[in-house]
Amino acid sequence: xxxxxxxxxxxxxxxxxxxxxxxxxxxxxxxxxxxxxxxxxxxxxxxxxxxxxxxxxxxxxxxxxxxxxxxxxxxxxxxxxxxxxxxxxxxxxxxxxxxxxxxxxxxxxxxxxxxxxxxxxxxxxxxxxxxxxxxxxxxxxxxxxxxxxxxxxxxxxxxxxxx
Amino acid sequence: xxxxxxxxxxxxxxxxxxxxxxxxxxxxxxxxxxxxxxxxxxxxxxxxxxxxxxxxxxxxxxxxxxxxx
Numbered sequence: 001x002x003x004x005x006x007x008x009x010x011x012x013x014x015x016x017x018x019x020x021x022x023x024x025x026x027x028x029x030x031x032x033x034x035x036x037x038x039x040x041x042x043x044x045x046x047x048x049x050x051x052x053x054x055x056x057x058x059x060x061x062x063x064x065x066x067x068x069x070x071x072x073x074x075x076x077x078x079x080x081x082x083x084x085x086x087x088x089x090x091x092x093x094x095x096x097x098x099x100x101x102x103x104x105x106x107x108x109x110x111x112x113x114x115x116x117x118x119x120x121x122x123x124x125x126x127x128x129x130x131x132x133x134x135x136x137x138x139x140x141x142x143x144x145x146x147x148x149x150x151x152x153x154x155x156x157x158x159x160x161x162x163x
Numbered sequence: 164x165x166x167x168x169x170x171x172x173x174x175x176x177x178x179x180x181x182x183x184x185x186x187x188x189x190x191x192x193x194x195x196x197x198x199x200x201x202x203x204x205x206x207x208x209x210x211x212x213x214x215x216x217x218x219x220x221x222x223x224x225x226x227x228x229x230x231x232x
Contacts, residue, residue, distance in 0.1 A: 002215035005222060028223040037216075038197060065196035066177065068170045087196050093215075094197055119226045126227075143192030 002093035004039045005120060007060075010092075012122040014056035017044035019114045019125040021101060021132065026147070028117065029129045030154050038087070038094040042127070043080075044107035045099050050080040053097070060091040103138025104131055129155050172199045 004024070011018060020028070022040030027033050043053055054076045062075040065087040073079070075088070084099035104110050104127075113131040116123050127135075133151050136144035176195040179186035189195060201209055 002212050002219070004216075004219045024220065024223060027220045028227045030224065030227075033217065033220040038194065065200055066173070068173055087194065089200055093212075094200065096194075115230075117223075117226050117230055120222065139192070141192035142190070 001091075004093055007039060007090075007092045007095065008119060008124050009122050010056050010060075011041075011053070012124065014052050016053045016056055017046075017049050017107060017111070018042060018053075019107065019110045019127055021098065021110065021127045021135065022096070025127045026129075026132050026151060028126050029132070029151075030158075031147075031150055038096045040096040040098055042098045042101055042104075042107055042110045044111075045081065047077060047081065051077040054080060057088075057090060057095075062088045062090045062095075065089045065094065101135045102140075103134040103136075129158065169199070169203060172202065 008020075018041040020040070021042045023031075023034055023037035024039055043049065057075060064071075064073050067073060075086070080086070080097070086097040088095045088097060100106050101110055104113070110127060110131065111125060113128045114125040115128060117126050129151065133148065133155065136147055136151065139145075173196070175185055176189070176199055179189055185195065201212070204212070
């Protein structure tokens with residue numbers, strides 16, 4: 001069953017460094033809610049952090065969504081450091097772990113352009129609207145490019161409200 | 164859906180036939196691995212997922228709203 005609120009709390013309690021990006025980050029900024037999407041997290045690729053991340057997710061049976069069932073997969077620090085982006089299916093829902101985002105870079109760059117949000121008593125980092133726009137533009141995929149008019153309009157509305 | 168059927172669908176998503184609708188959707192940016200996983204659910208389970216996702220999205224927007232106040 002999807003429980004992304006618990007996912008975030010579990011990661012924060014485990015002291016995992018990540019930034020929420022992608023569709024739900026856009027939703028946080030006011031974009032239209034699209035329910036058929038994964039929780040996308042840009043994670044810090046240091047040995048200590050990937051170990052904490054793998055340990056925190058282990059009780060929720062992470063498996064790759066994009067692999068055949070017969071291929072056994074163990075999400076551990078070694079697997080995380082050998083790969084970059086992971087499409088996971090867990091007991092808490094679908095989670096995409098992203099090591100590097102187009103147009104933005106890795107965790108450090110993404111975190112620099114993010115904001116802290118108090119979510120049910122825990123502080124999570126959410127990519128800024130500007131960062132989401134840059135990333136979607138840089139990806140060049142039709143789906144991301146089609147999301148730009150709404151996000152850019154949101155940005156203009158937000159900026160107009162500040163004046 | 165049997166395990167072999169699931170694997171056949173994943174194989175299709177991983178290596179779509181050239182010129183197929185699956186290939187086009189993948190190039191467009193649709194994450195078809197999510198669709199395949201959802202095909203394994205019952206309609207009731209799909210609705211529950213949608214409800215849970217909606218609750219999360221609303222909680223997120225509430226958290227952002229409170230931050231800007």
